[in-house]
Amino acid sequence: MIISIQHLKKYYKVHQKEPGFMGSLRSLVHRKYQTVKAVDDISFEIGEGELVGFIGPNGAGKTTTLKCLSGLLYPTSGLVSVLGFTPFDRKNAYLKQIALVMGQKNQLWWDLPAQETFLLNKEIYEIGDDEYKKTLQTLVELLDVGALLKIQVRKLSLGERMKMELIAALIHSPKVLFLDEPTIGLDVVMQKKMRDFIRAYNELKESTILLTSHYMEDVRQLASRVIIIDHGKIIYDGKLEALVKKFAKHKVLSVILDEYVAPDKLKTVGELVEYNYPKAVIRVARGASNVAAAQLLEKFPVDDLNIEEPDIEDIIRDVFTQKK
Amino acid sequence: MKKLLKLWLALVRINFSNFIIYRGNFWGTAVVSLGWAVFSVVSMLLLISNVTLIFGWTQVELLILTGVYSVIAGLFHIFFTANFWHMPRIIHLGQLDGVLLKPVNSQFLLSVRYINFPTFPRVIAAVLFIFYLLSSNNIEVTFLQWIYFIVLSLFGLLLFYSVWYIFMTILLWQSHLTNLTDLLFRVMDTAKYPKEMYENLGQYISIFLLPFVLTITLPTKVLFGRASFADASIILVVSVCLFFFSKFFWRYALRHYTSASS
Amino acid sequence: MRYFRIFLLFFEHVYQYRSRIFVWFLVSLLHPLIYLLFWSGRGINTTGIITYYLFYIIAGGFFVHVEEDARPDILEGQLSMYLMKPFSYLQLKFFSELPWRMIQGSMGFIVLSFIAFVFAVPIRIVGLPHEILLAIVIAFFGYCVMFMFKMIILLTAFWTIDISGFQQLSEMIVVICAGFIMPIYALSEPVQRIIYLTPFPYMIYFPVMAFMGNLSSSDYSRIFPVQVIWLVLFYGMYRTLWRKGIRKFTAVGI
Numbered sequence: 001m002i003i004s005i006q007h008l009k010k011y012y013k014v015h016q017k018e019p020g021f022m023g024s025l026r027s028l029v030h031r032k033y034q035t036v037k038a039v040d041d042i043s044f045e046i047g048e049g050e051l052v053g054f055i056g057p058n059g060a061g062k063t064t065t066l067k068c069l070s071g072l073l074y075p076t077s078g079l080v081s082v083l084g085f086t087p088f089d090r091k092n093a094y095l096k097q098i099a100l101v102m103g104q105k106n107q108l109w110w111d112l113p114a115q116e117t118f119l120l121n122k123e124i125y126e127i128g129d130d131e132y133k134k135t136l137q138t139l140v141e142l143l144d145v146g147a148l149l150k151i152q153v154r155k156l157s158l159g160e161r162m163k164m165e166l167i168a169a170l171i172h173s174p175k176v177l178f179l180d181e182p183t184i185g186l187d188v189v190m191q192k193k194m195r196d197f198i199r200a201y202n203e204l205k206e207s208t209i210l211l212t213s214h215y216m217e218d219v220r221q222l223a224s225r226v227i228i229i230d231h232g233k234i235i236y237d238g239k240l241e242a243l244v245k246k247f248a249k250h251k252v253l254s255v256i257l258d259e260y261v262a263p264d265k266l267k268t269v270g271e272l273v274e275y276n277y278p279k280a281v282i283r284v285a286r287g288a289s290n291v292a293a294a295q296l297l298e299k300f301p302v303d304d305l306n307i308e309e310p311d312i313e314d315i316i317r318d319v320f321t322q323k324k
Numbered sequence: 325m326k327k328l329l330k331l332w333l334a335l336v337r338i339n340f341s342n343f344i345i346y347r348g349n350f351w352g353t354a355v356v357s358l359g360w361a362v363f364s365v366v367s368m369l370l371l372i373s374n375v376t377l378i379f380g381w382t383q384v385e386l387l388i389l390t391g392v393y394s395v396i397a398g399l400f401h402i403f404f405t406a407n408f409w410h411m412p413r414i415i416h417l418g419q420l421d422g423v424l425l426k427p428v429n430s431q432f433l434l435s436v437r438y439i440n441f442p443t444f445p446r447v448i449a450a451v452l453f454i455f456y457l458l459s460s461n462n463i464e465v466t467f468l469q470w471i472y473f474i475v476l477s478l479f480g481l482l483l484f485y486s487v488w489y490i491f492m493t494i495l496l497w498q499s500h501l502t503n504l505t506d507l508l509f510r511v512m513d514t515a516k517y518p519k520e521m522y523e524n525l526g527q528y529i530s531i532f533l534l535p536f537v538l539t540i541t542l543p544t545k546v547l548f549g550r551a552s553f554a555d556a557s558i559i560l561v562v563s564v565c566l567f568f569f570s571k572f573f574w575r576y577a578l579r580h581y582t583s584a585s586s
Numbered sequence: 587m588r589y590f591r592i593f594l595l596f597f598e599h600v601y602q603y604r605s606r607i608f609v610w611f612l613v614s615l616l617h618p619l620i621y622l623l624f625w626s627g628r629g630i631n632t633t634g635i636i637t638y639y640l641f642y643i644i645a646g647g648f649f650v651h652v653e654e655d656a657r658p659d660i661l662e663g664q665l666s667m668y669l670m671k672p673f674s675y676l677q678l679k680f681f682s683e684l685p686w687r688m689i690q691g692s693m694g695f696i697v698l699s700f701i702a703f704v705f706a707v708p709i710r711i712v713g714l715p716h717e718i719l720l721a722i723v724i725a726f727f728g729y730c731v732m733f734m735f736k737m738i739i740l741l742t743a744f745w746t747i748d749i750s751g752f753q754q755l756s757e758m759i760v761v762i763c764a765g766f767i768m769p770i771y772a773l774s775e776p777v778q779r780i781i782y783l784t785p786f787p788y789m790i791y792f793p794v795m796a797f798m799g800n801l802s803s804s805d806y807s808r809i810f811p812v813q814v815i816w817l818v819l820f821y822g823m824y825r826t827l828w829r830k831g832i833r834k835f836t837a838v839g840i
Contacts, residue, residue, distance in 0.1 A: 072421050074579065092427035100425055107422055109338065111345045116338050123334035124426050124433075126327065152345075352748035356755060363758040370768040371624050378627040503609050510616045521623050 002176060002208050003046040003069065008078035010039040010064050038064040040232035041078070046210060051202045053223030053240075054212040061232040062212035063102075066178045069210070070100040082176060096125055099174035103181060106161075107168055108153045114164035115149045118171050125172035132171070139167045142200055159190050166197070177201075179211035183218055195221045228319065235319060244309055249318070251289040252308045253282045258301035269295050278303070331428065332436060339439040353442035357401065361394045361446045364516065365453075379520040384461050385548065386518070391457065392544045393516045394450030396477050398443055400484055400512075406438035411492045412502035420581070431574050435489065458547065465547050473546045476556060479563045480539030484512060486566035487536065489574065496577045515540045535562035589681065592673075597685045607686070611693040614646025621767060634798070637710040638769055640698050641794045646766075647690030648729060648790075650736045652683045653753055656743035665835060676824070679740075680733060687729070712799040720806060725793035727813040732789035734820035735760075741824065744831035759784075765791035785816040 016032040039061040046052055054062050067073040068080055071087035071094070080087055085094035108117045122132045140146050143163040148156060153164065170177070182198065183191040199222055202209050213219060219226055219240065226243060228236040236243055253270065257278045266272050269292050270284035284292040289307055296302055343350065368390045372383050381389070411434055414420055423430050458465060465473075488508055495501060514522075514533065519541040522530050538559050545551040618639040625635050659665040668675050702709045712718055739756050743749045761767065763786035770781055770791055781787055792809050795801050801809070 067421075070425060072424055090424065095425060095427035098425075100421070102421070109342060112338065112341055116341055120334055120338050123331050124428055126427075349748060352751040356748075356751040359755050359758060363762075366762065367767050370762070370773070371621070373768075373773070375628050378624070498605060500603065501605055501609055503606055503613070507609050507613050507616075510613050513617070514620060517620065517624065521627055524626065525623070 001045040002048045002083055003044075003210065004079070004081045005045070005065075005069070006043045006079040008039055008042050008065070008068060008080060009037075009076045010061075010068060010073060011076045012036040012038055037232045039068070042229065042232070042234045043078075044227055044234065044237055046208060048208055049202070049206045050225065051198075051209045051223055052211070053219035053226045054210055054229065055214060055216075055219055055226055056212075056229040057214060060229045062229060063180055065229070066100065066102075066180050066210070066212060070098060070178055071095070072100075096172060097175045098178065099169050099172070099176075100178040101166065101169050101180065101182065103184065106165060108161070108164055110154050111152055113150045114153055114156075114168065117153075117164075117168050121168055121171050127172055131173070135171055135173050136167070138204070139170060142197055142204075143167065159186075159193075162186075162190070170201070173205065173207075175207055177207050177209045179209065181213055182211060183213065183215055191215075191217070198222055244315055249286055250283045251286050253284060253289065253292060253296065254306040254308055255280045255282065255296060255300075255302055256304040258303045261300050265300070269299075328429070328432060331432075335436060336439060340441065343439075343441040350442045353440075354445045357398070357443045357446040358449055361398075361450055361453075364390050364394060368516075379518050381518050381520070384457060385544070388454055388457050388547065389518060389540060389544045390516065391450050391454040392477075392547075393540045395447055395454070396480055396484075396540060396543070397512065398447035398450060399477075400481060401443045402440050402447065404435060404485055404488065406440045407435050408488055408492060408505055408508075410438065412495050412499070412505065415495050416499040416502060424578070430578070431489065431571060435485070454547075463548065469546055469549065472551070473543045476543045476546060476551075476559060479559050480543065482567055483535060483539055483559065483563035486563065486570045489570040490566070493570070493574050493577045496581050511536070535559060535566075589677075592678075593681050593685065596682050604689075607689055607693070611647065611690055614649070614690065614694065615643055615697065617766065618642040618646065633708045633710045635769070636707060637798055638794065640701060640709065641797060642766055642790075643697060644691055644694035645764075645790045645794060647692075647694040648687045648725075650683060650687065650729070650732050652679050652733065653736045653739040653756075655679065656740045656749050656753070660740075660743040660831075660835065661749060669832075669836075675828070676737065679737065683733065710798050712797060717796075717799065721793065721796035724796045724801075724806070724809060724813070727810070727817065728789045728793040731785055731813055731816045731820065734817060734824060735785060735789070738820060738823055738827060741827040741831050744827070744834055760786050760789075763787060764789055765794070785820075788813050788816060 012035070013033045014036050016034055042061075042065065054065070056062050064073065068075050069082055069087055071090040074088050083094065083097055085091060087094065107121075108114055109120075118132075118136060121127075127135070140149065143166065145160065145163050145167070148160055148164070153161060156164065179198065183194050186194060195218065198209065198211065201207065211218065211222065224239060226236065226238070226240050227234060228243075236246075252273070257280060260277055261280075263272055263275055266275065266280055266282060270282045270288075272280065273283050274281040282292070282296075293305060293307060296305060365387065368386055372378060372386055376383065378386070414423070414434070420430075423433055426433060457463075491504055491508055495504065515537055517537075519534070519537045522533050522537050525533075535558060538555055542551055542555050542559055545555075622636065622639040625631075625639075659668065665675070668678055671678065698709070701707050712721055739753060742752060746752050763781045763784050765787060770778055770787055773781070788809065792801070792813075796806075
């Protein structure tokens with residue numbers, strides 16, 4: 001196993017301050033501390049070459065976990081091991097093999113072409129000349145930025161800059177890649193390009209990728225395995241399809257009607273979620289879906305009928321609300 | 325060691341490329357740094373007007389002291405100041421993570437990443453100023469004295485650097501104290517004056533200030549042939565000790581550092 | 587009434603940053619003490635010179651730094667936020683700067699009192715109420731002149747790229763001509779005359795002289811009008827620069 005986390009806990013002590021002037025004075029005398037349990041006993045293992053999605057709502061503990069894995073945070077307790085190293089030691093040999101890509105933290109020198117920054121990283125990561133050339137070419141082709149290498153970074157568009165940042169972050173061909181919210185703040189087109197890139201990179205380099213997101217689409221497109229985290233605890237760890245089967249209590253019948261049918265009549269079959277004649281969407285309990293389908297076909301003038309899984313967002317939302 | 329040197333040369337290269345791009349800004353910065361050199365000479369002239377001997381130093385010697393200060397402070401500004409200017413912001417804005425993730429000693433990277441080329445004219449002007457004063461007052465300096473001078477200046481630089489880095493480390497706990505850099509610049513200014521000036525301040529203060537204040541005084545005294553071995557050994561020992569302490573303190577502080585939340 | 591509330595708000599905001607203020611206080615403490623030390627090397631330890639530099643510690647606290655806002659406001663475009671408010675930029679800057687100055691000035695005042703009473707160092711200071719009042723008035727005018735000057739420096743950021751360079755150069759001149767390094771009365775005649783032509787002694791040097799009781803009534807009648815003239819002049823320059831600068835700023839847009 002490349003990545004191994006056992007009973008990881010990360011607690012913070014945060015002090016409470018009341019607003020206003022009186023609050024400031026009061027905090028001089030007596031400080032109230034509260035323990036925030038960012039990560040509360042999680043364990044999982046990831047094998048080489050896996051692409052795992054780490055999802056959860058904001059504040060669930062995803063970023064904290066990633067930071068513990070990359071050595072930026074010191075765990076309160078528990079064991080973390082990546083590539084056989086203890087991340088927190090931050091040994092150079094370890095850092096040369098991982099990459100953490102987080103948001104818009106820029107490392108490109110603003111007034112110089114991106115290539116200058118790549119060359120600097122080449123020195124920092126002690127990459128050999130041949131290896132550097134090969135990796136650069138691969139990344140440039142994957143991201144299609146060949147023409148932009150010699151242009152000053154500040155003259156590039158936001159999307160182009162992001163691609164350059166990615167190359168700078170990956171020029172050392174890390175074996176393990178931690179991506180924190182890679183598609184946040186991007187437009188739809190860029191999001192797709194980012195996902196395509198991640199997928200291609202994973203296949204090409206056979207690197208292990210752990211990505212966090214609160215966008216379902218990221219997960220659906222990329223990860224076959226998902227780990228769901230909420231309030232610092234893991235709620236689910238396994239295949240996406242299994243998640244759907246386990247937690248989706250309902251199925252969705254999508255119907256196209258030939259003739260108009262009164263909504264009340266449709267409601268006898270199941271929960272009428274949406275009705276825009278000729279289209280109707282009906283929710284039924286999972287086990288009853290076949291019976292309901294038969295009922296529909298029998299009683300009503302149906303032109304077309306589809307039995308579908310509910311949206312992943314809905315499933316996940318159900319999972320979270322269940323846990324409360 | 326070799327790796328760090330190679331990396332440092334790569335940094336020099338990239339800083340130089342950056343500097344070339346901002347050619348226009350070069351003149352602005354160069355003029356200002358020369359302005360500071362002139363300012364320190366003018367201030368000294370104001371202070372020593374109508375006095376022939378003060379703290380055992382003649383007017384000429386004090387002016388040379390000012391020149392030496394410009395050289396050493398100038399070198400500090402070229403290689404370190406920009407980095408110390410960035411550090412509070414990097415820490416305060418949570419960008420320290422990017423540095424910590426690199427397979428290089430973080431202290432090294434944070435200390436030498438940026439090089440300020442436009443300050444070179446100031447250093448050159450100060451060196452010329454020193455030569456001018458030395459020759460026009462017939463002060464002879466042997467080759468050995470120059471070597472001694474350079475060595476002591478370098479250790480003085482090491483001392484300045486270490487003190488700065490130690491204070492910057494405090495920022496890991498109190499990240500909003502970004503004006504600590506301004507304070508430290510002022511404290512560096514105390515070295516502009518002869519060490520004898522501080523001897524009246526009572527034992528405790530002068531011992532505390534001594535290494536700092538010696539950094540400029542001592543190399544200057546070398547030029548007049550008045551440097552003592554005792555003083556020299558103080559600088560050597562203190563600067564090396566402070567340097568190692570800065571490394572230790574930084575590592576200690578990093579363990580307690582929690583990165584700013586995303 | 588709303589001005590007072592804004593002032594209170596800024597005050598509370600500033601209170602949060604008390605450790606920063608303490609650091610700045612230490613900054614203003616350092617140089618006057620160094621110059622004082624230098625004077626002791628000349629063998630001069632008079633009440634006058636000690637008082638002078640101690641007052642300059644307080645003056646350092648009142649040293650306006652508003653031009654540093656040029657970077658976030660003009661260069662980085664935060665000026666737009668100020669333009670949306672129903673107050674003039676000048677007013678907002680004035681009221682945001684004042685709490686900082688008062689807090690730092692009072693720190694200097696505390697040090698002065700400490701040294702005067704605890705160390706029993708003799709301080710030369712005016713005693714009569716009407717003298718104190720006059721000194722306060724001249725100090726207030728001096729502060730306003732300095733503030734307007736710094737605001738003009740701030741506005742030059744509309745046209746210069748190298749903001750900090752220009753600011754540093756102006757700082758050097760102010761420090762010398764406002765009497766921080768050397769009391770102006772101790773300089774040679776021709777130099778004194780040149781310095782009195784500049785606005786800088788009127789910002790800080792004369793207020794300090796006033797508090798030290800070195801000004802006669804004829805001096806006052808000479809100094810006040812000059813302060814007012816500089817104030818009016820600077821205000822006029824500010825309005826002109828503001829009009830031109832704003833046009834440039836909003837044309838480019840940030």
